[in-house]
Amino acid sequence: SALELVPFGIKPLLRRAAAYEALERYSLAYVDYKTALQVDCSVQAAHDGVNRMTKALLEKDGVNWRQKLPPIPTVPVSAQTRWSIPSAQAPGASTPPATAPQGERDETAAGMERARMLKEEGNEFVKKGNHKKAVEKYSESLKLNKECATYTNRALCFLTLKQYKEAAQDCTEALKLDPKNVKALYRRAQALKELKDYKSSIADIKSLLKTEPKNTAALRLLQELNRA
Template identity: 50%
Template sequence: MANESMERYRQAYIDYKTVLQIDSSIQAANDSANRITKTLIDQDGPSWREKLPPIPVVPVAAQLHRWDGGNLPSENKPSTTDLNREEQVQMNREEAMEKFKRLKNEGNDFVKTGEYEKAANKYSECMKLNTEECTVYTNRALCYLKLYKYEEAKRDCDHVLQIEDSNIKAFYRRALAYKGLQNYQASVDDFNKVLLIDPNVLEAQKELEEVTQLLHLDSSAGAGSQRTRGKKITIQEVTEADEQEERQLATSEDAEIHHVPAEEAVPKRVPQRSSEKLRVWEPSNAYDFGQIINAVNANKDKAACADLLTITDPKTLPVLLSNKLEGEILLIFIQSLKHYIAGKDPGLAYQHLFYLSKAERFKVVLALLSKKEKEEVQQLFDVLSESQSDQYSLEHLESLKKVYEL
């Protein structure tokens, strides 16, 4: 209490935590520790724990000392059996702590190598040993975000915020989960909370700008985007050999990443003769979308590609493309939007351009475009700048042009 009154908050926090090791029932120490936690967050920011001196581990003998407090009647003193039992409990606790640390480190190592499923499993094992350690929950939330399991990531962050109501990682990762769930208003709220705790988190500032724009697009799109998704027709199949090869890829990768059951990852279609006109239908998963794009790209059929983009919700593009975006695919998208969509529905063309820029590998593919191909992208933006739509302003268009490095 003296340290706290002298504003030595870190040392006061350590003292209160030490007291609670000796007797966790002292409510005043609990209240003081919680109060100082908020002070330290304000003072040191999100990395406040790293600036603390180590909390001493109170030995069993000191924890038991309160039982033989000098004046206690002999009948209230613990027996030798009780002492042995306490020592055993302490040993078990220490073993559990060691196992917890080992599992946590193994999980961290898997995160570094991008093996997020394995990392999540390790963090789940940690939670069986300790449900109060917030770090493993925020770490598992990160893994779930990488695995597109947004609802699970949100639940982990909710748990952390029930324990620490100012945990900046939990707010940040829950905001990303809300973004993945397309609950943009909730995402905006959480990013604002992150910046309230620490205004200097650049990632949160950038994400907030993007999600605010997504919220604007979502509200302005309204019934329009739903109207364009009404059609559902079939597609000419690729060759049987290609289908067999891609079928194997789909069941092992896309079915897992995008939560499509293996039996649904391969769409059921009736093969058509190659002389028939190429037709498309609304894709239901990433593999489905990839099959259509392969057929469209092989035939360089910009009209069919335009049909595909017309019946595909722009918001789903990053997930449907997964990590399969290539220069040829980007180019045929641009050409189809320019020749078939921008003139009729500039708002839809803008939305596709916006969400296409969020796809994995976009920056890499963009950097590999030739000067002539870049000119085609510029021409599409020129068409949009001459058109009017309630789904974007010239300011939005200029901002997006910068993303496309124009």
């Protein structure tokens, strides 16, 4: 196969992931999409695939779905491309070339791992009900890696803390990364409802329902908005 010739080729990984997805072998598809992101974190198709597989695996295996995953291979630095942290650049700064120096790639890879750990720490604080501390961790994580899930997690904290403008803003940032993200649309609709921007809130719910027509929480919120 193409992957035997080029073990971490983006196109073969994405093609195989799509094939696994079509066969409903979601855990194998998830591993390939995640591997593709290690090679090049800017591939939108891989981000979208990870989001879809996360949702599918959560529905199939419940909250402990990650424990059932096969191991995700570690991509050697030599195979990684286009590592760059958007947040570290000044506005208008050009993206580093694909052949960034190895030290820079190592540093960025370490930054991505640190961002993931900070996000996990934030998740733990949410479980304990400490949303202010969770916001701090998510904020640190986002400085290193602007990730959709981190924005939607922080938005949930802001909603709990009644900081509705901040919640809406985080959802907007998440939607720039993933325009159909269900959590971002739903949480922004919640925030906008609290800010009494009912028209925009209804628009978000309608966008969400195009993706998930039977989403009960969204349908319930739409009923509340129509009564508002």
